[in-house]
Amino acid sequence: MPTNEPSTIDLFTPLALGDLTLPNRIVMAPLTRNRAGPGNVPTALNAEYYVQRASAGLIISEASQISPQGAGYPATPGIHSDEQVAGWRQVTDAVHAKGGRIFIQLWHVGRISHPSMQPGNALPVAPSAIQPAGEAVTYTGMQPFETPHALASEEIPGVIADYIAAAQRAKDAGFDGIEIHSANGYLLDEFLRDGTNTRTDAYGGSIENRMRLLDEVVTAVSTVWPTRAIGVRLSPENRFNDIRDSRPQATFEAVVDMLRGHQLAYLHMVEGDMLGEERQVDYPELRRRFGGLYIANNGYTRASAEQVLQQGDADMVAFGRLYIANPDLPERFAQGASLNTPDPDTFYGGDARGYTDYPTL
């Protein structure tokens, strides 16, 4: 069990994660790349991209919508149709054949969508009718966000049912586990944080109420997967997608106390703010309270990753940008080799260029 005590663990110390043995503690972070095929179905190119990164201790797939309503960006993969399951199957089979391990990240974008991305051109859904600042990425370019439809209490069971169906499809698709995306301003995070949740029913108000939906979703997917194969991602003070909480430390202490009771595979933490605000949250304290395996994420380098492991403040470290450009990141770290530089122009959308053509050593 994690102790927050100094340790001699490094990135290459193997780790038991549920039924899996990870050969290293280097995690490929979930990365939206907008290269799924028609019908939001994963393709052979997507399989090649993941296979190239199979030496990661664990791959966490790009965020994948649980339902058509859960989509908010072009060409992101889904996990709600039989065709998508078949597409993902070629990814998981290829990663496993290469000796790798892969979880799928289950996503509902909530209000970070646009009617043109929604079934029947409906409004995106959210805990409360609060319009995000900024613009949605749509198939016809950037368009201003609209004020979302506040989910009625009676609509929430349908969202939970979509999580259960997606969890089952993830199993059919051959994944090793699932990660519930409750970070970065998407639906579950919108319920957690008081800047986006002003509900007056059982899902709003007190933090106990605001975290009810996440608790119910974790309980629901636990009927499909053992909890040792379920992770959760949080981002207590990330402002990305125009979200905030008035008391992030207190809110997320309550959230991790609740998650502790679920005996999960891991807690995956986007530490700090992607937009550059200074850190206020005490992450070692959140980790201590959670009591299980902790993945640190957000801007880590090899040196800062080794440091957080040696301080005893994390068990694994997830790398995003470095994994875009370095398919053989563990080998490069092991050899102290130089790293390829990621090209932001090819992060989102396009073809093999900037996706599967970064060189290995």
Ligand code: PHB
């Ligand atoms: C993105 O598409 O930019 C994106 C998706 C999921 C995240 C963060 C960013 O969690």
